[in-house]
């Protein structure tokens with residue numbers, strides 16, 4: 001059977017996963033009549049909760065006797081390595097662009113990567129139903145982006161189509177009647193060449209993603225570049241370092257709709273899943289010939305942000321988690337790096353601590369959230385940007401960003417970008433909004449989303465995407481934040497919290513167990529303050545005055561995982577367990593903190 005391999009790529013939310021829903025329905029791969037969930041490929045728990053795609057995934061449909069393998073990819077910049085690693089398994093990419101927003105930072109990132117490896121690009125202008133849609137203008141902007149990225153004449157001459165993914169509609173021309181998605185399927189058939197199927201040569205396959213199955217163990221998913229192989233066959237695996245080892249394929253699966261179905265053979269051109277090699281990694285080469293050449297390595301951009309993952313040593317350590325030791329944490333992290341090519345780990349000089357590096361705070365937060373759901377308990381440090389030294393000069397990651405804000409707020413936002421060492425590159429209007437395009441060090445982006453939210457009362461939308469490493473820019477002045485720290489261990493009382501809430505927003509409510517050194521709120525004066533949240537009221541005096549009913553506590557600020565990661569300073573940790581997220585001072589005792597401060601002050605003077 002003829003095969004075509006494509007990936008869906010785009011900026012976040014431009015409609016990739018929804019478009020695949022439409023294709024799956026139209027080709028009968030998922031039933032149309034039965035009430036099916038939206039964005040069926042966003043099957044992971046965190047994907048459903050966050051409403052975004054996190055992992056690249058494969059599906060396949062049959063259209064007019066041709067098998068179309070489609071890889072769905074995430075559009076969020078933090079998961080960029082998920083896109084990079086699958087691009088080599090396809091011949092073409094559908095580049096979706098929102099008909100109102102136009103190209104955004106991650107559109108640029110994914111298009112750049114796709115052009116670099118020479119994929120055929122098919123442009124899909126989606127969401128043409130949006131009230132302010134401007135498909136023609138967006139098409140022009142997309143052409144400019146191709147040009148900007150140095151596309152060849154041939155690449156500039158890209159085919160395009162318009163869609164309403166949510167309604168399952170595609171039209172070649174804006175005047176065409178809205179019928180169904182088949183114009184898109186025909187468009188794919190027309191512009192994507194059949195996968196090269198040299199089934200005669202030696203067998204070579206390269207895993208782009210890994211999956212796990214309780215019965216057969218680790219499964220490698222990737223494209224067969226040449227040859228064919230059957231189940232129960234001995235093979236050679238060429239590691240990314242060139243070392244060769246022997247293994248055995250036990251089973252082979254191919255994709256039908258969303259399912260992996262067992263197949264007799266893996267044949268050149270197809271994207272398949274292979275079981276039987278328990279230590280297989282992404283990017284290795286599986287072959288049946290002892291002296292086959294390895295396939296070119298899968299390259300992904302380096303991580304930009306690092307955090308320390310530590311064994312929990314808070315006074316409440318070990319109460320809530322199932323897996324708490326450094327051995328547990330290390331084993332889990334190693335397992336993660338085997339399948340997540342965007343992640344790197346290093347052991348810190350200090351024992352019981354691991355430096356975990358990824359591309360942004362969110363990709364690390366997703367991992368931490370996954371670990372706590374699996375029963376792990378740990379502490380993490382404040383995220384820091386990974387610098388590089390080249391010829392004695394420091395370089396730092398620079399990203400491209402875009403912020404959409406109500407017009408009248410753009411002045412303040414521009415100022416904030418400048419303070420964070422960013423540079424405005426363009427300013428456009430879209431309705432009553434201003435779209436600011438800029439480049440900025442990753443350093444300036446840490447905590448920026450929250451700042452923008454406050455500054456624009458929730459109306460600003462910030463996107464950013466890694467671009468390059470550039471010479472390190474000047475210092476960024478930090479906002480002075482101070483924490484309210486419990487000086488005692490016990491149970492927080494409404495009486496105490498009532499007094500404390502005048503000094504700043506609280507992170508805990510009455511009845512919460514606290515320990516000495518735990519952070520219970522933010523001190524609005526900007527300096528740390530040690531407090532007593534566990535005092536009971538003096539019943540005798542109070543009863544007469546009836547002050548009991550007077551206690552009205554403002555609901556505490558919810559310290560979500562992401563909020564905690566953004567909040568913590570260098571001398572603080574976020575403590576993460578399956579049931580709680582607490583923040584704390586690294587030094588729990590006030591006198592230790594005092595001594596430390598004094599020592600630091602002295603060192604500064606020396």
Ligand SMILES: Nc1nc2c(ncn2[C@@H]2O[C@H](COP(=O)(O)OP(=O)(O)OP(=O)(O)O)[C@@H](O)[C@H]2O)c(=O)[nH]1
Nearest residue numbers: 012013014015016017018052053075127164165166
């Ligand atoms: N108005 C309109 N909304 C759409 C259309 N297609 C998708 N959407 C909506 O856009 C939102 C994002 O859609 P997704 O399919 O999750 O976008 P995505 O590109 O897969 O997002 P990520 O995977 O997170 O990058 C959803 O709320 C969809 O319902 C469309 O054609 N028109």
Ligand SMILES: [Mg+2]
Nearest residue numbers: 016017052053
């Ligand atoms: Mg998606």
